[in-house]
Amino acid sequence: MTLAILLFYLLLVLIIGSFSHRLFKGTGEDYFLATRTIGPFVLLMSLFGTHMTAFSLLGASGEAYHSGVGVFSLMASSSALVTPFVIYLLGPRLWELGKRHGYVTQIQYFRDRWNSDAVGILLFVALVGLLLPYLLIGVKGGGVTLAGISSGQIPEWAGGLLVCSVVLVYVTYGGLRGTAWANTFQTLVFMSLGVVAFILIVRSLGGFSQTMERVVEQRPDLLVRGERIQPLFQLSYTLIPLSAGMFPHLFMHWLSARSRKAFRIPVVFYPICIAVVWLPSVLMGVFGSLEFPGLEGPEANSIMVRMISAHAPEILTGLLGAGVLAAVMSSLDSQVLSVGTMFTQDIVKHFGFHDRMSERGQIWLGRLFVVLILIAVYLLSLVSDHSIFRLGIWSFTGFAALFPVVVAAVFWRRSTKYGAMASILAVALCWSYFFFNYEGQNQTIGDTGLLPVALILAVSILAMILGSLITRAPDQEHLLKFFPEEERNKKKEEGLPK
Amino acid sequence: MNNWTKIFIGLAAILYVFHNDWWFWNDPRLVLGLPVGLCYHLLFCFAAATLLLLFVRFERRSRSDSDTT
Numbered sequence: 001m002t003l004a005i006l007l008f009y010l011l012l013v014l015i016i017g018s019f020s021h022r023l024f025k026g027t028g029e030d031y032f033l034a035t036r037t038i039g040p041f042v043l044l045m046s047l048f049g050t051h052m053t054a055f056s057l058l059g060a061s062g063e064a065y066h067s068g069v070g071v072f073s074l075m076a077s078s079s080a081l082v083t084p085f086v087i088y089l090l091g092p093r094l095w096e097l098g099k100r101h102g103y104v105t106q107i108q109y110f111r112d113r114w115n116s117d118a119v120g121i122l123l124f125v126a127l128v129g130l131l132l133p134y135l136l137i138g139v140k141g142g143g144v145t146l147a148g149i150s151s152g153q154i155p156e157w158a159g160g161l162l163v164c165s166v167v168l169v170y171v172t173y174g175g176l177r178g179t180a181w182a183n184t185f186q187t188l189v190f191m192s193l194g195v196v197a198f199i200l201i202v203r204s205l206g207g208f209s210q211t212m213e214r215v216v217e218q219r220p221d222l223l224v225r226g227e228r229i230q231p232l233f234q235l236s237y238t239l240i241p242l243s244a245g246m247f248p249h250l251f252m253h254w255l256s257a258r259s260r261k262a263f264r265i266p267v268v269f270y271p272i273c274i275a276v277v278w279l280p281s282v283l284m285g286v287f288g289s290l291e292f293p294g295l296e297g298p299e300a301n302s303i304m305v306r307m308i309s310a311h312a313p314e315i316l317t318g319l320l321g322a323g324v325l326a327a328v329m330s331s332l333d334s335q336v337l338s339v340g341t342m343f344t345q346d347i348v349k350h351f352g353f354h355d356r357m358s359e360r361g362q363i364w365l366g367r368l369f370v371v372l373i374l375i376a377v378y379l380l381s382l383v384s385d386h387s388i389f390r391l392g393i394w395s396f397t398g399f400a401a402l403f404p405v406v407v408a409a410v411f412w413r414r415s416t417k418y419g420a421m422a423s424i425l426a427v428a429l430c431w432s433y434f435f436f437n438y439e440g441q442n443q444t445i446g447d448t449g450l451l452p453v454a455l456i457l458a459v460s461i462l463a464m465i466l467g468s469l470i471t472r473a474p475d476q477e478h479l480l481k482f483f484p485e486e487e488r489n490k491k492k493e494e495g496l497p498k
Numbered sequence: 499m500n501n502w503t504k505i506f507i508g509l510a511a512i513l514y515v516f517h518n519d520w521w522f523w524n525d526p527r528l529v530l531g532l533p534v535g536l537c538y539h540l541l542f543c544f545a546a547a548t549l550l551l552l553f554v555r556f557e558r559r560s561r562s563d564s565d566t567t
Contacts, residue, residue, distance in 0.1 A: 069536040077539035078517060081546040085510050088550065089503070209531060216526070223526045223533040231520055238517060264554045268547055275543040282536075 003150055005318025010166045017170025017182040031175035031363045032104045032341050038180055038256040044266035046180040047253050048273050049187035049330035057281050057327045058141050059392055062301035064285025068222030070229040074237045076278035080271035082241035088267040090245055091254040093410055098255040106251040107346040113409045113482055114417035122424045124346050127248050130398040131339055133391045138332035139164060139381040142325060148305030149321035160381050164374045167333045172367040176256055179333045186326035191276055193323030197308055198280035204311035211287055222286045230449030239453045243399035245406045249334035340369035394435055401427040401456040404464045413479050419468030426463040430456040506553045513549060
């Protein structure tokens, strides 16, 4: 029964994603950006669904199993402020520039902003490299979920393969519109089923108050942050959500918006959506420590699935498992599409065909890259044994450290391509150092509680400022293209229409 | 960057300071059935939503004013 429901859910996602193909206009802009027609509700659902992944459901409950309720303050409430703040500060401005100059990827914008192919290549390598662990989270999360829900009938390798196959079909067929529609459906599914799962599980445990009393008696350490989460650790952790400013998959969704106004509803509801998803996830991890004690390290990532299997009626187990799969796939699809788009637009089209590639050629090449990326990520997932939470943190650390690049591009006229290159290289070097020396440990610098992201971000800011100030100022005429207000004022002074 | 954006950044920075609730760090009390630290951060999410709502409304008004002038 459970398996049948899961398979039916996957089929439903396929149908929704593929149905969007009926609106397909056959152009590159339509495949990659849905011809910039996405309204506020679908934008909220697709941004949120893309941002929330196996990391927030499986990873958060797994981490709460070990560290307690403090996980909510680490990632959820900090994201509730920082992420929509970043989206509203950058999204509408970049959307306006994207529409005006026809950008499809963020690399096109940065390359044009600083008039430099070298910036484009460096960013491409950095962004794709950082997206790989993020993609792995999705594939591994899908495998863990299906294996757990089916009690091992579907092994992890087969679960990952199934998730990849479904995503592959609707992304290659439906492009960004298919992805946005499937995301909207899946976000609604995982939000509502997450709440339903939580209520059912708590009821089965004997009620919320009673379960909380059991936690007070048996695991009071999980109700406070205590020694597990140091203040400096939480403070530096709040820098992680800055990563939203540099995620290629979020950027792609920003460009797909119908208008500037379309950003308003998503940013206001973003913090509430975060609370709705993270609160049950974190509490499920804490309650799970009473029911399934003794899980070690990454084993705890399966705690939510174990709780669902143990406490929900069989018919609902499949539905609730589908909710977890929804969170996994709604991120994987946008990430895969964004990497495919970057390969097509920023490498093959820009360097190989010098912007002369036909619309049809672009679409087919985009599809081909989606296939290749999914195969590569799937194979990598078979040999990677990292914790979902830790993989996520490393990926987010790199994207957050690149945040000064987008801020300088959007707000700092004096920034130069050398500043941008210095910043990207500094991030690459520092990130590699910390990744290879700190992975597997507690990930803080000298056990102070300070996460590497704080140091890498500081170096990145310094490199951007110094690199820009010691090199020649950018051409003022070129800058007018990227600072519309200045351009409007200039036209006003010249007496031209706006 | 217009004045509304600067005010918004300032208010968001103030809210950010309140995210670091050292005063509830080791407090295991339950408030509204939840650990007090968790309850505080849940309310923090709603405070963030309120700040964003205010900003979106005021920014929209200032934008429509500047469009008409």
